[in-house]
Amino acid sequence: MAVIRFITLVFCLSFIAASAQGAAIEVREFDDPVKEERYKSLTASLRCPTCQNQAINDSDAPVSGDMRDRVYEMLQDGRSDMEIRSHLVERFGDYVLYNPRLEGRTYLLWGLPAGLVVLGGVLVALVVRARRNASARELSDEERARLDALINRGRNS
Amino acid sequence: MKRRLLLMLPLLGFLVLMLFLYLGLGLNPFHRESKLVQDARAFPAFELSTLEDPERRVDESLIKGEVTLVNVWGEWCPECKREMPQLLDLAERGIRLVGVNWKDTREKGLGFLDEFGDPFVVNVFDPDGELAFELGVYGAPESFLVDADGVIRYHHTGYISPSDLRDTILPEVEKWQ
Numbered sequence: 001m002a003v004i005r006f007i008t009l010v011f012c013l014s015f016i017a018a019s020a021q022g023a024a025i026e027v028r029e030f031d032d033p034v035k036e037e038r039y040k041s042l043t044a045s046l047r048c049p050t051c052q053n054q055a056i057n058d059s060d061a062p063v064s065g066d067m068r069d070r071v072y073e074m075l076q077d078g079r080s081d082m083e084i085r086s087h088l089v090e091r092f093g094d095y096v097l098y099n100p101r102l103e104g105r106t107y108l109l110w111g112l113p114a115g116l117v118v119l120g121g122v123l124v125a126l127v128v129r130a131r132r133n134a135s136a137r138e139l140s141d142e143e144r145a146r147l148d149a150l151i152n153r154g155r156n157s
Numbered sequence: 158m159k160r161r162l163l164l165m166l167p168l169l170g171f172l173v174l175m176l177f178l179y180l181g182l183g184l185n186p187f188h189r190e191s192k193l194v195q196d197a198r199a200f201p202a203f204e205l206s207t208l209e210d211p212e213r214r215v216d217e218s219l220i221k222g223e224v225t226l227v228n229v230w231g232e233w234c235p236e237c238k239r240e241m242p243q244l245l246d247l248a249e250r251g252i253r254l255v256g257v258n259w260k261d262t263r264e265k266g267l268g269f270l271d272e273f274g275d276p277f278v279v280n281v282f283d284p285d286g287e288l289a290f291e292l293g294v295y296g297a298p299e300s301f302l303v304d305a306d307g308v309i310r311y312h313h314t315g316y317i318s319p320s321d322l323r324d325t326i327l328p329e330v331e332k333w334q
Contacts, residue, residue, distance in 0.1 A: 049295040063295040091293035093192040
């Protein structure tokens, strides 16, 4: 019995510890559940500029806190996701976007996977066509003569 | 022969990947492109009081008229202390320095200047990080070189070492003077 009680206690304590850790990220009030969802997805897709690969919703860095504040304020102001992202990019650079925007210098980045798939498809098509042509090709006179010779030898022996 | 060469393709692809990896290893993971410098942006508008005098309000016109190095610092920032000798050196060379005291209290900020010296003509007091946010500051110290027209020309993130002073800061100041 005492063991079970002990386990329960540890379990409860670990929950308290976990919730205390979560408290580092502030609680936000939203009048609109859609805005709350947008807040969640925005803060998950913006990258903390001073951390090594952490989203701002996952970082205790002061600058992440400031950025979350700004995202919240702008959402409450009725600004669009695009506006909020550009607002932060204008200050902190493209680095803060986990999904880089499609523009001149990111064409290669976005286009390469699709380009490689197309290239691979073309290669496969070429190989298949070459193989099909090779198997469908008629035998030349020389090959025909050799084939006959082989067949005859088989019969004779 | 052609077939042989075709078989080399995966190896070639692998070598290209290795080249990217090798180049990537040489990059500094803390390096960020500065959007403000890329766009040759004007120093952002602000209106704040100074660290020295709560009654004195200053705005972006403070930065105009002369090549100025704006240094964002805080008493809580150990790197800022290591940077002070270099900043004092710059001030001695006649370069105009304006400080931005970031997320700090007046008392601590002034204490810092007493202890480590004051190379700044004036310090903008920015306890809530309003101005620093507009500048895209994500960690102290950061420095911005602003030309006489108030355009941001160079952005240094992190501590200015004596060699940074010699190799980048002074040549940049020279360039925009």
